[in-house]
Amino acid sequence: MPATFHLRLLLAATLAFASHAVAAPAPADVLDLYGTPANAEDRSFNIFFDAGAWHGYSLPAAADAGSGFSGPFVHSLGAGRWVGRRMAEVALKDAASGTPVALREVASHAWPGYLERRFEGDGVRLRQVLYFADARRALVRIELDATTARTLDIAVEAEPMLAPGDALALRDDALVQTFAGSDEALLTRLQMDAGRMPPQQDRQGHRFASAAPLRLQPGQPSTLVLEQYLSAETGTVVPPIADEPARWRDNRARWDGYLRAVAASHVDGVPDEVAQRVAVKAVQTLIGNWRSARGDLHHDGVIPSYSADYFNGFWAWDSWKHAAALAWFAPELARDQMRAMFDYQAANGMVADSVYLDAKENNWRNTKPPLAAWATREIHRATGDAAFVAEMYDRLVRYHRWWFAERDHDRNGLAEFGATDGTRIAAAWESGMDNAVRFDDAKMLANGEGAWSLDQESVDLNAYLYREKLDLAGLAEVLGKRDEAAAWRRDAGAMKQRIGTRFFDAAAGWFFDARLGTGERIGVFGSEGWTPLWAGLASQAQARAVIATMLDPARFATPMPLPTLAADDPRFSPVKGYWRGPLWLDQARFGVEALRRYGQAGEADALTARLLLAADGLAAQAPMYENYDPTTGKGYQARNFSWSAASYLWLLGIGRE
Template sequence: MHAQLKNMIIVAGLLLACAGGMAQATEPDARYLDVMDMHGMPASPVDRSFNIFFDAGAWHGYSLPPKGDEGTGFVGPFVHSLGDGRWAGKQFARLVLRDAASHRDIPLVPIESHAAPGYLVRRFVSPDVSVSQILFFANSWHALVRVEFKAARTMDIDVGIVGQVMPDEASHLATHDGEVVQTFAGSPSVLSTSLHTDTANAGHVTLARADYRIDLNRSLHLVPGQTAVVYVDQMLTYNPQSDKPQAANVVAAWAHNRERWAGYLASLSSYHLAGLPDDTARHVAAKAMITLLGNWRAARGDLHHDGVIPSYSNPDFNGFWAWDSWKHAAALASFAPDLARDQVRAMFDYQAADGMVPDCIYLDKSGNNWRDSKPPLATWATLAIYRATGDKAFLSEMYDKLVRYHRWWFAARDHDHNGLAEYGATDGTAIAAKWESGMDNAVRFDSIAMQKNGQGAWSMDQESADLNAYLYQEKLDLAEIAKAIGKEGDARQWLKEAAAMRKAIQARLYDPHRGYFFDARLVSNDLVRVYGSDGWAPLWAGAASAEEAAHVVRVMLDPNKFATYLPFPTLAKDDPHFSPVNGYWRGPVWLDQAYFGVAALRRYGYAKQADDMARRLVLNARGVTTQAPMYENYDPLTGQGYQSANFSWAAASYLLLLH
């Protein structure tokens, strides 16, 4: 297109936008536009090298086309419930417009393309018509594109959309009642696409091998000063045999989406960190919210409640994990409490008769991992939800389940019955026991042996400082819950048990010569003197004396150990096994452990030091304050992110850090 004509079209479109049509429809909070870069195009069905927009628990997501792509529409969908997740389409909702009087195509010039909280938006102009496409989720089943038209003159236009599926032998296109229906080999899932106005479904469908077209069956009448709207609806049904998809009210859906997201964003005013500009704190919090809600998946298949997966960017993480779930729920409590409650319920749906909660659960329960559990933070998460909501009914619902889970640890994981527990496994393997710790390859576990406690119950031969700190905190939290729901006798018993456990932790796991908490061997009683992040867990829980805490804090603030450029690595910098890039749990910074470190400092009155470490966690992690996704872990020496992008518990930890 000639540059002068293009500029004239852009000016005309901007004038139309200023008249109120498009701006009124989207109402974006400009501070949070493009918090994350959502542009990309898959090079293969399993390409996850860029960010994808999900919301409302949907199992299908979309992206903006690559920058410089002047075509209309969006990229997708990515269907997360197909195996480990795959792209079912490359192009979605591309517009085909024609002047009904002249029968000439209407070329559109893009003027902007954005990712905003809760939607993607693209805007286009021609000399006569301005168009906006807003992609959002009406609910977990329906992705909608609201296509808005404003004309500079009275005219009729013919409207069609084109979609391109991923060229793949695994899918098949058909048509049914004016919809395009896409099915997939080896899966019962169905993706259906329709085009309609606010009054009726309408469309003539044309199919090809790898693309489809749907045209409105009558022209759209445009009048200056009025907005005409057409909707594209793409619905994913996981299993038509059992699912009962919720309908989408396409006319009301956009307003409901805006109301829901306004609720989320309203909580941003409560995110703050001393010495950090509030705009920066809220930008990071907004990104963290978008990350968590982007990993939200609704109940489907054998997942009976909604929850949050660890990361859509990693094909290994297509389910709910227990340890992750507790952290997600604690962070969600302050802005999405309904999802927080369901996240906890989802894991306890699978609580065993003996009280155990499995490591992870999936759409197909045959893949659930019962070889181990995960560190006990469920009560902490439940109490966080109560503190945010005042919901005593949820406490009553969960109390007995939490008690059974807590008691299970001492029944199945206290080999010598001394009141301190060990990580372990149901199958006697060391690898499953390490998984149960959540710190799979931590140096402190390099020499463990397994001890049998009973049928299907094994322990490592060492008591862990973090595990027992979590269990101590659970007793305190169970006491608070019991008191809140009127179980005064239970509350007194929990406090009595907590006092005894606090003494045992100090006597057994604290090294007065080194001023740090360590794991302890069962048989030899020797301490496993590896300086790891587990050593400050007793401070996070309040299990240390003030004197012990002062010594631990000295270690935490030593730049040769844990006060690194990005602070609080999982292994001390001066350890010979320190491996900050490829070490996984042998040196990288994991944000949950770093958050616990900051909270530990605060609990014992080291507020200034806590603020300093927290600011470094925000400012020195590369990309956290800009557009980069939040990563699974980070290099403590450079701040570079590694492993899985869009990692939920990193996002949850930043929310907890800033709230």
């Protein structure tokens, strides 16, 4: 039998690690990150992702005894699936008697940027911390500390979930899990203070076991580090992690930076601890949906939500909103979010609706509303990065001009939503408001080859385009292009007059879409009606009329205010209506910003407080939802929705002018 195996103690590093964790910068468990997968497709609970990783983990469900963590969930495998039920489960036995040491859970927490578990047994304490060192590598630091001298056999175990065609293989000191139909591989290995332990494999899973007993003494903690590395190619050679304590310090520095950036979150009428909690949750939501460049995605970006199996890519409209929020706490990710969409800009200037790991799936049937220049200007406002403005400017100009070349059926300088394939559904998707009531009777008109428009001009689209001209003027000035800036402002001035005349109904006091040809206004009171106020193009008289309707409890001042359709509309469907009544935070944010722009700061604060306090579970552990019932505050559709998080950050004052 080999000599007793001693783990070389790294006491100083261990104590430094522990001291960082104790001084937590934010509350724990802002999101409920507990769950154990019942099957490979289980998305019924929240998952911890960070650093752009495509694999994630959770704290095991409360009834699921044992140490370790649930996972991993690999998001880049199709729509995503669990490839492990449990990892990093620690088994201890008395070396002399072989008696298992029962571990009692003391605490489990989800902190910003890491998961932590603590256990106690007979004469021993166990602490596990899971965090991401980078986009491909998750680390679990396992600390063992004795309250009395113990000599123990130790094993670190895992329970994989293998789909047909998946395989497990031993490679040197690591275990490699491969996946049917994919070039990706998950490498797992364990490092000890004195070296690494090779894995063992059996039918139930795999384990890393010490070849000889571990001697623990009080006050002399021992450390192991379990690593899981998700590679894009099966044969990737992965060097072992170097200087793990430095990786932890980097993680803490990054998260401390995020949290400092949102520390000033405040809303009148909302307790500051609630505002802070929501701000931390918003950051966790956006960073949890961050995915690194991989496959045909050439830059990092933020997906809409990992909780829905249909959101495994980047969407244009979402990306612009994500970038505008990220600019204030993760500016390089904000820049990459923009680049990821413009990597695929077409020769005619169009930007795809959505892009994916496999570019063959990119959706070119439609684009999304034009907020890219606005997002770029937000990035510049947050960072002062003129080089990024120079990188994006010509691309933004081409995209802006595409709208008038491909989506202005009657060439009157006002655009319509449309599609490249002539389908009504793709044209509605292009609006971002897929099933909005205002489009119920719309028909398609051909503009040219691969270019179709709805037979109605939309007020929100043209308000966005007006605002984009002003944003392009601002970006041109950053680059010293004064003549171009002046030209953009002249164009905006002319468009402002057209919008006010075409879309505002003085009798109704609202901005409506208008039918091509007849000019008939489509009298649906929807959230698009306050977009001209957000853009700053409404006259004071127009704004007063619109604001009166926005503040009417029977229409838009619902318990959770500013829904997408007036509550007195007979077609109002606040639960399952999608864009036919539920509240979407981006539209509510634009509505609040509209109120502020026209001098209604008090009303804006009051509505903001209700948006925070009326959302079910927002101040507790509930995730941020895709949309909400404006009458009850109950969340619906996808959980952990990124643009809801982005909107809440602005409502909390982050990045607000």
